[in-house]
Amino acid sequence: MIIKINMQSEVPIYLQLRNEIVKGIGRGEFEPGESLPTVRQMATDLGINTMTASKAYQLLKAEGFLETDRRKGTTICYPTCSAPQDNRFDEKLADELELLSAEAKFHGMNLTDFLELCQRAFNEMEVTAK
Numbered sequence: 001m002i003i004k005i006n007m008q009s010e011v012p013i014y015l016q017l018r019n020e021i022v023k024g025i026g027r028g029e030f031e032p033g034e035s036l037p038t039v040r041q042m043a044t045d046l047g048i049n050t051m052t053a054s055k056a057y058q059l060l061k062a063e064g065f066l067e068t069d070r071r072k073g074t075t076i077c078y079p080t081c082s083a084p085q086d087n088r089f090d091e092k093l094a095d096e097l098e099l100l101s102a103e104a105k106f107h108g109m110n111l112t113d114f115l116e117l118c119q120r121a122f123n124e125m126e127v128t129a130k
Contacts, residue, residue: 001029005046013048017056025076026125032078
C-alpha cells in the first residue's frame with residue numbers, strides 16, 4: 001500500500017497516517033495479522049518524525065486497529081480483537097456522521113445525494129477488499 005502524506009495539509013501528519021492505514025485496512029490492502037513496518041521504518045519511509053509515526057500507531061492501537069507483540073511487532077488486528085464491548089464505536093461514528101451531515105447541509109447537499117455518496121464510499125471499501 002502506498003501511504004500518502006500531504007505536508008501542506010492542515011490535518012496533522014499523525015492523523016493523516018492514521019487515516020491512510022484505516023483506509024488501507026478497509027480496502028483490504030492490509031490483512032488481519034499482517035505486520036506493519038516499525039515506527040522508525042515507517043517514519044523513514046515517509047520522511048516524518050519518529051514521534052509522529054509513534055503517535056499514529058498509538059492512536060491506532062487505542063482504537064483497536066493494531067496490536068503489538070514483542071515477537072511479531074505491530075500487526076493489523078483481527079476484527080474480533082478490536083470489537084468493543086461497549087458502544088464507543090457507535091457513538092464515535094454517530095458524532096462523525098452528525099458533523100459530516102451538518103457540513104453537507106451547509107453546502108446545500110440534500111439527503112439523497114448525501115446517502116448516495118456514503119453508499120459509494122462504503123461500496124468502494126468492499127470492492128477493493130475482495
